[in-house]
Amino acid sequence: MEKVVCETKVDIKNADGLHMRPAMQFVDVANRFECDITVSNDENSVDGKSIMQMSMLAATYGTKLKIRAEGADAQQAVNALRKLVEEEHFDEPTPSEQKKR
Amino acid sequence: MEIKKGIAVSPGIAIAKSLIIDSEDYRIPRRSIMPSQWMMEVQRTRNAFKNAISELTQLESVQDATEGGKIKDIFAVHLRFLHDRSLRKKITDLVHSELVTAEYAVSTTMRKIASEFAKVEDAYMSERAADIYDIERRLLRQLLGSRREDVEHLTEEVAVVTRELSPTQTAGFNKKFVKGIASDAGGRTSHAAIVARSLGIPAVVALEDLTETISGGDTVIIDGNRGIVIVNPDRETINQYKEYSLEFAKLEHRLDAIREKPAITRDGVKITLLGNIEFPDEAEMVLQKGGEGIGLYRTEFLYLNRPSEPTEDDHYQAYAETVDVFKHRPVIIRTVDLGADKYTQRKRFAPEPNPFLGLRSIRFCLQNLMMFKTQLHAILRASVLGEVKIMFPLITNLQELMQAKMILRDVMEDLDEDSIAYNKNIRIGIMIETPSAALTASTLARDIDFFSIGTNDLTQYTLAVDRGNELVSTLYSEADPAVLRLIRTVIQDAHKAQIDLHVCGEMASDPEYIMLLLGMGVKTISLTPPMLPEIKQIIRSVTMEDCNKVVRKILAMNSERQIASFLRDATRKILPEAF
Numbered sequence: 001m002e003k004v005v006c007e008t009k010v011d012i013k014n015a016d017g018l019h020m021r022p023a024m025q026f027v028d029v030a031n032r033f034e035c036d037i038t039v040s041n042d043e044n045s046v047d048g049k050s051i052m053q054m055s056m057l058a059a060t061y062g063t064k065l066k067i068r069a070e071g072a073d074a075q076q077a078v079n080a081l082r083k084l085v086e087e088e089h090f091d092e093p094t095p096s097e098q099k100k101r
Numbered sequence: 102m103e104i105k106k107g108i109a110v111s112p113g114i115a116i117a118k119s120l121i122i123d124s125e126d127y128r129i130p131r132r133s134i135m136p137s138q139w140m141m142e143v144q145r146t147r148n149a150f151k152n153a154i155s156e157l158t159q160l161e162s163v164q165d166a167t168e169g170g171k172i173k174d175i176f177a178v179h180l181r182f183l184h185d186r187s188l189r190k191k192i193t194d195l196v197h198s199e200l201v202t203a204e205y206a207v208s209t210t211m212r213k214i215a216s217e218f219a220k221v222e223d224a225y226m227s228e229r230a231a232d233i234y235d236i237e238r239r240l241l242r243q244l245l246g247s248r249r250e251d252v253e254h255l256t257e258e259v260a261v262v263t264r265e266l267s268p269t270q271t272a273g274f275n276k277k278f279v280k281g282i283a284s285d286a287g288g289r290t291s292h293a294a295i296v297a298r299s300l301g302i303p304a305v306v307a308l309e310d311l312t313e314t315i316s317g318g319d320t321v322i323i324d325g326n327r328g329i330v331i332v333n334p335d336r337e338t339i340n341q342y343k344e345y346s347l348e349f350a351k352l353e354h355r356l357d358a359i360r361e362k363p364a365i366t367r368d369g370v371k372i373t374l375l376g377n378i379e380f381p382d383e384a385e386m387v388l389q390k391g392g393e394g395i396g397l398y399r400t401e402f403l404y405l406n407r408p409s410e411p412t413e414d415d416h417y418q419a420y421a422e423t424v425d426v427f428k429h430r431p432v433i434i435r436t437v438d439l440g441a442d443k444y445t446q447r448k449r450f451a452p453e454p455n456p457f458l459g460l461r462s463i464r465f466c467l468q469n470l471m472m473f474k475t476q477l478h479a480i481l482r483a484s485v486l487g488e489v490k491i492m493f494p495l496i497t498n499l500q501e502l503m504q505a506k507m508i509l510r511d512v513m514e515d516l517d518e519d520s521i522a523y524n525k526n527i528r529i530g531i532m533i534e535t536p537s538a539a540l541t542a543s544t545l546a547r548d549i550d551f552f553s554i555g556t557n558d559l560t561q562y563t564l565a566v567d568r569g570n571e572l573v574s575t576l577y578s579e580a581d582p583a584v585l586r587l588i589r590t591v592i593q594d595a596h597k598a599q600i601d602l603h604v605c606g607e608m609a610s611d612p613e614y615i616m617l618l619l620g621m622g623v624k625t626i627s628l629t630p631p632m633l634p635e636i637k638q639i640i641r642s643v644t645m646e647d648c649n650k651v652v653r654k655i656l657a658m659n660s661e662r663q664i665a666s667f668l669r670d671a672t673r674k675i676l677p678e679a680f
Contacts, residue, residue: 017223019229020175020178020229020232021174021178023178024174024177024178024181027181028181047187050185050186050187050188051178051181051182051185052182052185052187052188052191052214053187055218055229056214056217056218058217058218058221058223060221060223
């Protein structure tokens with residue numbers, strides 16, 4: 001089997017940050033893939049499939065995270081996760097959207 | 102061997118293996134396991150996760166997605182945590198590496214995670230610590246639930262060791278096998294103390310960190326006479342205590358010999374001695390110890406030892422069983438005194454911030470009429486079987502009394518309509534246990550047949566001291582001049598109104614207060630059954646003149662300390678063995 005490694009950087013765009021529900025969405029997406037997924041901020045590197053570890057990153061709005069995937073479907077995994085964090089921002093409002101409400 | 106000092110609250114000596122009961126609301130003490138046990142603890146952890154998952158899945162499935170599905174989301178998040186392998190591994194690794202119980206590993210791990218969240222400066226994020234605590238509690242409930250079951254299905258003698266005993270836990274005890282109680286928290290009138298005295302087993306409380314120094318199964322000596330607990334005693338100490346316990350039993354036997362003799366002072370004044378009970382099977386003990394009836398039947402225990410509310414027939418059966426023991430001697434049934442530390446708090450969505458000043462006792466009954474009427478119905482039905490009297494607890498004003506009596510009349514009408522027999526002249530009394538009731542006793546006396554002074558609550562409300570809080574429990578004393586003044590007022594008002602007066606609090610079980618109570622004019626006292634012989638012995642050793650002298654002296658004293666030490670000396674002179 002070929003070993004694929006993929007990496008990307010994402011910004012947390014929703015106002016409330018990566019709290020419990022977004023962390024749940026993140027690991028739910030991550031767990032759909034076979035590859036190993038690691039997520040890191042400046043200090044820590046955690047398992048992207050563990051809600052405990054993900055939520056303990058306590059990534060607030062504006063935090064930059066590095067997502068690294070390793071395995072056959074690494075590319076798809078990274079794409080799906082980037083879409084969730086940056087495009088859909090966990091179906092939650094960004095700070096500017098929040099103000100409009 | 103380790104010796105711990107606490108407060109002796111129930112006399113006697115117990116030597117037994119310890120059984121530790123955890124309360125889910127408190128920090129789980131670190132408890133070590135044998136290297137051979139770790140696999141079992143890991144399995145317990147896995148099972149706890151498995152059961153918590155199925156419980157939560159069930160809960161989640163019945164939540165609908167309305168209101169943005171917020172609650173459903175919360176459950177979903179909690180489920181992800183329970184499914185998280187790295188979380189489970191963290192806990193089982195701790196069990197293995199540190200050789201600790203599953204409870205301890207769950208608690209420490211979850212609390213460490215929660216404290217990480219609490220550190221985050223973003224408020225929204227830091228509040229998530231509450232979710233972690235919730236998951237912790239769910240897991241602990243799984244782990245401790247089976248442990249609690251153990252208390253109900255004991256097969257060998259144990260000494261119960263606990264942080265603090267809750268009424269619900271004690272209601273589940275298999276009394277045959279519990280030989281003693283020791284707790285970290287509590288005072289003379291804490292629940293553990295009352296239960297131990299009523300069961301006639303030794304108890305020591307306020308031991309501070311006992312649960313952390315002891316492991317389940319350790320041999321323990323509970324010395325309820327001197328307030329000492331010895332963990333893992335050596336052979337010599339055990340032998341000493343066996344001898345000591347024999348001597349103590351001899352004293353008890355000597356007192357038992359006076360069982361058949363009447364409770365009369367040396368100058369011929371008859372005092373009526375009644376018993377306080379919580380379970381029907383204690384009625385027999387009251388009789389054995391020479392009690393002449395039941396002065397206080399605490400019926401709330403019907404609610405505490407079963408998962409659902411008792412039916413009218415459950416009530417009736419319990420009352421009928423008790424009345425049957427006494428035939429035509431008085432049985433005073435107190436209507437449910439729930440709330441505060443008992444039952445209702447557990448059922449509340451948000452616990453009251455100040456339960457002792459909250460919806461408890463008669464207040465709770467007056468707001469839960471269905472439940473109140475069910476009990477009154479059963480009491481009235483049992484009233485034809487013997488001399489049953491009704492007593493309302495925690496009355497604070499005339500209006501509450503009127504309301505309670507009106508509801509009683511309603512229930513009587515219901516019985517009339519169904520042609521069910523009951524005693525139409527059933528005697529009605531109230532507990533005097535709040536300063537407001539004591540101060541208005543002359544008014545309240547017009548509408549009832551008897552008063553019963555509940556000295557525990559009266560003392561705590563008068564002195565504004567939580568009797569279960571070891572930080573202030575030294576301030577709690579019935580010998581306080583303020584408390585004694587209120588008690589004296591109530592006694593005088595009862596005499597003026599020519600109604601019966603009883604004293605049924607802990608004060609009535611305490612040898613030191615008997616002369617004082619008699620001197621103030623009390624003729625009926627109701628107390629914990631094991632203390633009946635000793636109290637009778639005191640009554641038979643004094644004259645009313647002695648008692649009056651004690652009262653005169655005490656009325657001139659201004660400090661609790663002075664009064665307490667005077668009473669102790671006076672009692673020691675007449676019954677030296679009691680000390």
